[in-house]
Amino acid sequence: MVSVGIISDIHSNFFALEIVLDFLTDKIDSLICAGDFVGYGFQPTECLESLIDYSLPTYYCLGNHDIGVRYEYCKLSEKNSCDKDLQFFTLDEVRPAARQMFENNAEVISEEHYNFLEQLPVFNQFQIGQKLIHLTHGTPSKIEKDKVTRYLPAPPIQPLRQTIDRAQQYSGTKNVDIIIVGHTHQRFFINRDRIQGWSHLGDRYNNIMVKYPKEFNFPRDKIILNPGAIGQPRDGDPGASFVILDLDANNVRFYSLEYSRKELYKIAKRKCPSSIQDSTFWEIRF
Ligand SMILES: [Fe+2]
Numbered sequence: 138m139v140s141v142g143i144i145s146d147i148h149s150n151f152f153a154l155e156i157v158l159d160f161l162t163d164k165i166d167s168l169i170c171a172g173d174f175v176g177y178g179f180q181p182t183e184c185l186e187s188l189i190d191y192s193l194p195t196y197y198c199l200g201n202h203d204i205g206v207r208y209e210y211c212k213l214s215e216k217n218s219c220d221k222d223l224q225f226f227t228l229d230e231v232r233p234a235a236r237q238m239f240e241n242n243a244e245v246i247s248e249e250h251y252n253f254l255e256q257l258p259v260f261n262q263f264q265i266g267q268k269l270i271h272l273t274h275g276t277p278s279k280i281e282k283d284k285v286t287r288y289l290p291a292p293p294i295q296p297l298r299q300t301i302d303r304a305q306q307y308s309g310t311k312n313v314d315i316i317i318v319g320h321t322h323q324r325f326f327i328n329r330d331r332i333q334g335w336s337h338l339g340d341r342y343n344n345i346m347v348k349y350p351k352e353f354n355f356p357r358d359k360i361i362l363n364p365g366a367i368g369q370p371r372d373g374d375p376g377a378s379f380v381i382l383d384l385d386a387n388n389v390r391f392y393s394l395e396y397s398r399k400e401l402y403k404i405a406k407r408k409c410p411s412s413i414q415d416s417t418f419w420e421i422r423f
Pocket of ligand 1: 146148173200202320321322
């Protein structure tokens with residue numbers, strides 16, 4: 138059995154990440170993370186340490202908040218190469234509380250952590266078992282900036298065909314079996330040309346609670362998925378969201394785990410009060 142853990146958008150939330158990594162112990166053979174390791178939250182060092190030293194093979198890519206934090210670290214340590222990151226974003230586009238957390242995270246990370254963020258690729262394409270996997274934070278694209286910052290929304294926000302076309306057209310090769318993105322903080326799963334009867338965002342608006350783990354089989358092997366966010370969900374379910382993919386059984390399970398959001402809230406109130414006032418910042422029911 139080849140089982141792969143898929144996580145994304147940790148956002149320096151070790152309360153959530155620790156519980157998920159504990160859960161994944163002995164259940165997976167490798168780990169994928171679709172970027173945004175840091176930013177927003179208050180425990181960047183704990184998160185980075187646990188993933189730099191992860192005991193299994195790992196496949197990572199770069200998120201826009203990883204760029205924001207490494208840009209601020211670069212400035213703080215007076216390196217010469219900082220401005221290269223401004224090809225991906227301008228600081229004016231970033232909300233004040235998010236910008237503040239770029240700076241707060243940059244103040245506490247080490248040179249080793251910075252080096253880790255520095256070497257993350259804007260996209261990553263690799264083989265696990267028989268499957269060729271394309272991993273990028275934003276959307277598969279020919280444009281460097283889009284790979285990291287452009288959203289790949291799922292239905293009902295964007296029509297299904299458009300989601301598939303955009304993902305497949307630019308994933309580099311027609312032979313890609315699995316496309317994985319993050320960035321929206323909203324789960325979705327598409328098997329070839331249909332979404333598997335489930336849109337968490339739609340369920341949220343209809344006030345229907347989804348039960349986890351939510352499982353799909355995909356006898357047709359082309360899939361596109363977003364595992365949702367570990368540290369800052371934005372699809373109505375406050376739990377830490379991730380996926381276990383069984384590549385032998387062609388089976389995918391979406392999980393949601395409870396964690397101590399009270400502790401996170403206490404720290405947020407103390408260290409970044411503006412993030413509490415910004416209702417879209419921590420879309421978490423404490
Ligand atoms: Fe994110």
